[in-house]
Amino acid sequence: MSAGILTLLLRFTLLATCVLAERPILLFSREENAANPRLALTDEGQAFLESLPAPFAIISAVGPTRTGKSFLLNQLSEVRFDKNFNGATAAAPFSVGSGVVSHTHGLWIWPQVVSMKNGVPIYLVDSEGLHGVESVQSSAYEVELFVHATMLSSSLIYNTWAPMDASDVRTLKGLTAFARLFMMDVAAAAENTESQNGNELLAANPGSLDSPTLHWVVQNFNKHALQRAKWTPAEFLDQLIRKDAFLENANVDLQFLHQQFRSLELAPLSRPSDDDFIMAGNGEDVTWDDFRQEYRRDLAALAGSLRQSVRPKSLNGVPLSGRELVCLLKKSERAGPIQIPEHTAWDRAVHLKLEHEGQRLLDAFASLAESVLVEETATFELYSAKIKALANRHIVSMRGSVTSLGEDSTAMMAATHLERQLDAKVSNLLAGFIAYSEHQVKVLSDLEHDRFLQHLALYSRSSKLCQEWWLQSSLRKHLDREIAAHQARLGTIRHKLPARYDDGRLNALHRAGTGLAHERAQRVQAIRNDILLAHLDCPSPIDRAISITVPFVVRHRQLLTALGSILAAAGAFYLRDQLLSFTLRFASGLARVSSRIFQEFAAFIIPVLAVAYVLWIIVQFYILERNPSQLRYTPAGAVEEWATAKQAMSSVFTGIVSLTTIAGGVFLFLFARRYW
Numbered sequence: 001m002s003a004g005i006l007t008l009l010l011r012f013t014l015l016a017t018c019v020l021a022e023r024p025i026l027l028f029s030r031e032e033n034a035a036n037p038r039l040a041l042t043d044e045g046q047a048f049l050e051s052l053p054a055p056f057a058i059i060s061a062v063g064p065t066r067t068g069k070s071f072l073l074n075q076l077s078e079v080r081f082d083k084n085f086n087g088a089t090a091a092a093p094f095s096v097g098s099g100v101v102s103h104t105h106g107l108w109i110w111p112q113v114v115s116m117k118n119g120v121p122i123y124l125v126d127s128e129g130l131h132g133v134e135s136v137q138s139s140a141y142e143v144e145l146f147v148h149a150t151m152l153s154s155s156l157i158y159n160t161w162a163p164m165d166a167s168d169v170r171t172l173k174g175l176t177a178f179a180r181l182f183m184m185d186v187a188a189a190a191e192n193t194e195s196q197n198g199n200e201l202l203a204a205n206p207g208s209l210d211s212p213t214l215h216w217v218v219q220n221f222n223k224h225a226l227q228r229a230k231w232t233p234a235e236f237l238d239q240l241i242r243k244d245a246f247l248e249n250a251n252v253d254l255q256f257l258h259q260q261f262r263s264l265e266l267a268p269l270s271r272p273s274d275d276d277f278i279m280a281g282n283g284e285d286v287t288w289d290d291f292r293q294e295y296r297r298d299l300a301a302l303a304g305s306l307r308q309s310v311r312p313k314s315l316n317g318v319p320l321s322g323r324e325l326v327c328l329l330k331k332s333e334r335a336g337p338i339q340i341p342e343h344t345a346w347d348r349a350v351h352l353k354l355e356h357e358g359q360r361l362l363d364a365f366a367s368l369a370e371s372v373l374v375e376e377t378a379t380f381e382l383y384s385a386k387i388k389a390l391a392n393r394h395i396v397s398m399r400g401s402v403t404s405l406g407e408d409s410t411a412m413m414a415a416t417h418l419e420r421q422l423d424a425k426v427s428n429l430l431a432g433f434i435a436y437s438e439h440q441v442k443v444l445s446d447l448e449h450d451r452f453l454q455h456l457a458l459y460s461r462s463s464k465l466c467q468e469w470w471l472q473s474s475l476r477k478h479l480d481r482e483i484a485a486h487q488a489r490l491g492t493i494r495h496k497l498p499a500r501y502d503d504g505r506l507n508a509l510h511r512a513g514t515g516l517a518h519e520r521a522q523r524v525q526a527i528r529n530d531i532l533l534a535h536l537d538c539p540s541p542i543d544r545a546i547s548i549t550v551p552f553v554v555r556h557r558q559l560l561t562a563l564g565s566i567l568a569a570a571g572a573f574y575l576r577d578q579l580l581s582f583t584l585r586f587a588s589g590l591a592r593v594s595s596r597i598f599q600e601f602a603a604f605i606i607p608v609l610a611v612a613y614v615l616w617i618i619v620q621f622y623i624l625e626r627n628p629s630q631l632r633y634t635p636a637g638a639v640e641e642w643a644t645a646k647q648a649m650s651s652v653f654t655g656i657v658s659l660t661t662i663a664g665g666v667f668l669f670l671f672a673r674r675y676w
Contacts, residue, residue, distance in 0.1 A: 022111075024108040024111070024126070025042075025048050025110075025111050026045060026107075027041065027107045027108060027152075028045065028106045030141070038141070039106060039141075039144050041326070041329055046326055048109065049325055049329075051322060052121075052322030054312070054319040055119075055312030055314075055319035056122075057120050057122045057154040057313060058109070058122070058124070058125055058155075059076070059122060059123070059155045059156075059157065060124075060125035060150075060153040060156055061149075061156075062156065062159070063160055064130050064131050064161070065131060067160055068161075069127065069129065069157075070094040070126050072157070072217065073093065073094055073110075073124050074094055076114070076302070077093050093114075093124060094110065107126070107127045107128070107145070107148060107149065107152070108127075109123055109124070110123060110125075110126075111123075115307060117307060117310060120310075120311075120312050125149065125153065128145055130142045130146075143175060143182065146176075147182050148329070148332075150212060152313075154212055154310050154311050155213045155214075155309055155310045156215070158217065159217045160217070161218070161219050161220060162218050162219065162220045162221045169257075172257065176260045177353075178353065180260060181354075182332075183332075208315055209315055209328065210311070210315065211262045212261060212262060213262045213265070213310070214265070216266050217268075217269055217302065219269045219271075220269070220270070223268055223270060226268070233267070234265075236266065263309060267298075267301070269295065269298045269299065271292065273291060273292060274292070313325060351411070351414070354401065354402070354414040357398065358415075358418040358421075362394075362421055365390060365425065366425065368390055369387060369390060369429055372390070380434065380437065383430075383433050387430065391423075395418065395422060398415045398418050398419075399415055402414065402415045434497065448489055452486045453523065456531070457527065459527075465531070465534060465538070466535070466537075466538035466539065466544075470544065472536070475532065475535055479528050608666065608669075608670075611669050612666065616633075616638075616662075617631060619661065620632065
């Protein structure tokens, strides 16, 4: 705790010393003894930045070494931004070298406010030159200089020397592209380590810093050539890219630079002075009046443009404090050193970086896909959605990288290659899930089959089969319901498989299981039939009812008789009025019915007997040829006739004719009575 307090006091002591002494503060220093030199935030630089409240703005200058960045910033110091500037000479914030070796190392900030815009203080940052002759310089170190200047700045000055060609644009594009790729690495590191932190600032991505404006300053520019061609600086830059006679396949896309910066403006500066002695010095003895009038106009125009375009340093549109900016700078330092193969063209280096990014995303997908466990309750659709969403997230990340790098054909090919690799991995993962699910279905089907076969076997071995199931139809329906429920349980086992999984193949899985159990479905039906056959040996329901009821009644006949008598007496007493009324109505109805039946019978039988009697007399007279005195017409005669008829049965024909005649006559009489 005490060590931290001492460090903090030391930082603010150094800060106060620099501010009071009116000298620049070293923000980032390079590690001289490191095998791969890197920039590190200094204690006094961190203390100064953390002392800045929101909002504030920083204008930084970057560019090749010995192109006059420090000299330019000195001219753009406090008085140069003042619209009422009277030509007075102010103290130069930054030291200017006069040799061929870079005078500035690292990044320096002038602690004094050089201007105010709507209450927002503006500070200046000078940087070490690129492409220096010192051995410490490397492509990775140059990119790191550019990255830190970009992260610090609200407006960025890219300072070069005339003449310029498409190679300068390509160099700027390479620096910007690698700065973007570095931010992607920072974002990936932040996502893996600090995204779970509750502090929104710690979870913020340095890549979300609002893009600065870019003023491309070209010193010693011959503006007469522009005037002769009737071009504006923007038109000149466009023509420079489209028509370059010194580079083959000069396909640098200016649109890429417009994507990376909030605005892009070419700011040509005329030669400050025609006096070579003045130009060779360090600028300490140069006054405003020593500059050419044209240079002063160009410088005033640049200062006005910077003042107009500068905005507070912000993250996603929200102005940052110095402490918050330091937090983001620290996060970028933890992302690791920038790796760029030496002696590699910018385009090739960017493409190598894209390949590395694609492999990183592929490895990240493989690692995250392993964490998507095949849970007990997971379905194929849910697993597929998770895996595809994970792959799509990495594809979107790669497309974002390609888009931020200009969408050239090689970059698009890298994105397409990653998509194909991810599609192949997704297909392999889904195929593995299906294979695992098929194995699970087989195992679970085995268990369900065995359990159900054991369940059915209990029926066939049960001694209570006849007692529990009297009717075979009920037993058959019950067994069919059991088998249907068994099939339904087998159907629920398929929840891990795709919804469009082939039903025939699924049935094969259910029936086959993991062993040679393909006859299990037939065994289920065989056991069902055996149970029904066994039930046929059971007694019939009527016999079973009699066998149960009769012994019970015999054993308890006295009790049942007494109970029945009591119930009958009680019922008769309770329903006496209804029984009496019913008895009277029944007797009356029975009398009426009996009278009606007698009337109908009499009306029917008397005519029949009369006709039979007449026919009997006619048969005696005509067929038997009896005399009238021999006719039998009394009941006693009828008895005698019956006795005679029995004796005369030997004459079959005569008897049949007699009977047929009598029967036919009766039928004709009835027919006539019915219809006439």
